[in-house]
Amino acid sequence: MIQLDKVTRVWHEFAIRDVTLQVNEGEYLVIVGPTGAGKTLLLELLLGIHHPDTGRILIDGADVTGLPPEKRGIGMVYQDYLLFPHLDVSRNLAFGLRYRRCSGEDARRRVREVAELLGISSLLHRYPYTLSGGEKQRVAIGRALVTEPRILLLDEPLSALDRGTASRLRNELKLLHAAKKLTVVHVTHDLSEARQMGGPIALVKDGRLDAFGPADDLLRRPPTVFAANFFGAVNLYKAEVQKTEGGMRVAAGPVAAECGFMEGAPYLMVHPDEVVVLPPSTGGANRLRGEVTALTDEGNYVAVQLRVAGLPAPLTAYVSRHFVRSQMLALGSDVTADVERAIHILRE
Amino acid sequence: MNGARQKQSAPRERHQRLDGRPFSPYSWLLVFIPFFAVFLCLNLYWLAGAVLATAAVWATWRRRSTTRGTAPLAVFSVAGGLLIFFIVLPIVNLLFTTEPSRIVRTALDPAVRSAIFITLSAACIATVISLLFGVPLGYLLARERFAGKAVVEGIVDMPVVIPHTIAGIALLFVFGRAGILGAPLKARLDIQLSDSYWGIVLAMLFVGLPFVVNHCRDGFLKVDPRMEYVARSLGATRLGAFFRVTIPLTWRALLSGAILTWARAISEFGSVAIIAYYPKTINTLLFEWYNFFGYTYTKPLATLLLLIALAIFIGLRAIAAPKRVEH
Known part of the structure; x- marks a missing residue:
């Protein structure tokens, strides 16, 4: 379980402000948001590359706010794969094993297992520059999985792939998540990808958490105009609050609905x-x-x-x-x- | 339209090698180089220059199938050819007009051998020290943004723009016998830097450092910092990621920086002569011979040094040449 407690981090032109968020054990959280919203910064905060200016990060209840990445046991996969170009696939996969005190036959077995799981057994002796995009991304995922992290962070893992490869890999990611009981945080700017992963969605806007909840809920009843627009709302009208005997009414021309408490300017969506x-x-x-x-x-x-x-x-x-x-x-x-x-x- | 395109692509196929890769259009220069050398040996310098210029124009003409507007390129090629001629002529002239027996006799002179040893070893030490201190600074400059970074980068470049005799005087005021650091070092630890081997190293280090720092910085800039993040997520410490990922990806840049530093160090004369005239380096020795005995006497020594420098330079360049692999 990952908990972010009022985390703020300002780093050059990027910022995360006052984000409180919880990802449960085994959940598949998708973070969406426009470019420059701070999605990657949020992931790198979780990874430990950045440390919060204020606030705390807890993993399984333990405070990891000040821990460096190597002590967190979190796997990371970037959009552009970032395989180590000077190492072949098997040595890329085995990279993290030496830090798990795993070597020799044991290490080779784990590399083989992961390679089989991802269907890259035939590539073990190839160098990264000879691989296709999809193969590279499989190796990158495999490299993160070999060390058996409890949490896997994916930064736009499918954006650089063609549509067919991306959809195949998307399904495999879902299966992997289920099989390995991983907690996954997946950043994307692709809404349909977010919807298909099936887990909760967090929408980030200008470094703040704009909306957060189960995918169906969020897409059906977005809490803010920004979320509604981001999720592609069709009929969106600026409305006015009207006092009635029973309470309050929100109305946009002939369309009106009763409502309880209302903060900020109201909008109606049909x-x-x-x-x-x-x-x-x-x-x-x-x-x-x-x-x-x-x-x-x-x-x-x-x-x-x-x-x-x-x-x-x-x-x-x-x-x-x-x-x-x-x-x-x-x-x-x-x-x-x-x-x-x-x-x-x-x-x- | 289609026919025109076929016509254009036809000459290219003639330049295919057996492994399918096209010849470099400039490989035609290889044909001209023997002529060039022969004319030089015969002291027909104007003919050698003409051959080189013709080669340049010829190579440009071979490219016409892929490049439109050949006329400016031909002008550029002639200009470039003259420049190359200007560099190559003095060097080749020196190599081809010195009698080998005189070079051998010079190489056996103990003063020469000692000067060569001092120069090469001091340059190596200066290069190693510049790497030890320059790699971390280059890494900082590549990875971090901090206040005054532009100032630091300017300071790093200063030894390149300061005239080296001035650098020598400035170093002398700091590390000389009466210098602000030299005097206490002499008084407390009995270490004397001026007019000593370590004074030579010091001067070489001063003029060579910028090359290592700048090459390291440029090399590190080409490695995505997220590559290090991935390594760290896999369990490597910051230092571990540096040595297992960053260094293997940048050693060529570091090596070419070191080569330049080393080359700068062995060619340094101005500041070395001021801070440490003795023991004599090859440059001081050359200068002295030239002053006392004249330039014909100096020629075999100059040729010998040129041969040594070229051999080491070409060898190291071959190692540092990038493999044709896209990362």
Whole structure:
């Protein structure tokens, strides 16, 4: 288990500010965020290359804040592999073993095992410059795994690979994680990669933890506008807080929802796949009358764009192709969209 | 369009070697070098220069299949050829016009042999010391950002720009018999640096240090610091990562820095002559012979020293030449 307790580190143009985070034993945490957000710095704080200016880092309950990397037992894999070019694959793999007091036959056996696990047994006597990107990354992962770390840090491990290789390696990483019961922290800027790893996601913005939670939860109900935009939200409207007898209401034009406590400026998000498109009718809360301004075939569904009076931006709803045909939807069609169950409130 | 491209690529295929790699277009220069040497031996210097210039133009012309706009390149080649001629002519002239028997006789002179030994060994010691102190400084300059780094880098380059006689005088005021460090060293420990072997080492070290420091820094800059991070994540200490990863990847840069330092050290005369005229180095000896006996007498000694320097320089360069491997 990794715990970060109010960790702050400012290093030249990069910074991590006041990050509190917990990664449980055997969890696969994915850290996402835009370039320059401090994701790599966060990993290097965990690794021990950087030490926090303030705050503490605990691994399995023990304070490792001041420990150098060699005493932490954490494996690290970088995007650009960073294999030792002067050593062949087997010696790259065996690099860490001498520090584990493991040599001779024992070391060779462990190198063989890891090489078999990653399917690189045939490469053992090749030098890094003769390997392809995917092979290099396998060797880099193997090199980290040989020393049997409890925690594995991956800094954009798949970004430099072509799509096919990346998806194969992604599946293998998932299997490895399950088989070895590793705690993994995986940094990426690729959202679909983050989603497919299945673990919790932490979103970093300007060195701060902007959002953190299980992937489905975070993608469905992003807590902030930044998170919503980063995860590709479609219908996002700036809203106003209105006082009612019962409490508070957040409203953006005709779209409104009850809410409890609200900090910061409110926004409303309408999930396009939860919008119910109906024949034109009037009346009812969160039933919006609008005109179709665009129909885009997205392959598995059709995105219907509606112009709704009072709404600051067009509303998009996803419907099936069958629905478009049966309802004879076309540009200029007059419809009603029921958004009652599609609304999500978030803050600035 | 397609036909034109085929036409362009056709001459290239003629330059394929058996292993598939293309000949260097400048390998044509090899054809001209024997002519060049023959003309030099016959004292036909103007003909030798003409041959070299022709070779340069010829090599440029061979490249025309891949490079457009050959005219400026031809001008550059002639300019470059003249420059090479300017360097090669005095050296080759000295080598080819000295009688070998006189070189051998000079080499057997005990004064010469002692001077050669003193120069080479002092240069080696200066190089080793400069490595011991220069490698850590080069590493710091490559890896860390700190206040006043530009100042430190400027200071490192200073021995290159200070005239060496001035360096000698400055060193004398510090390490000389009455110098601010030399006087207490003499009084307390009875160590005298001026006019001693160690004075020579000192002067060589002073003028040679910048090359080691700068080459080390440039070499370390080419190794990604994250390579060291990975090594440390695998259990290596900072020093362990340095010796198992960084040094194996930079030893060529360190060696070429050391070669330059060493070459600078054996050629140093100005500061050595001021801080330690005795014992005599090859340069002091050469200077003295030239003053007392004139330049024809000095010629075999100069040729001998040139041969030694060239042999060592070429040998070390061959070791330090980068392997053709992409990292």
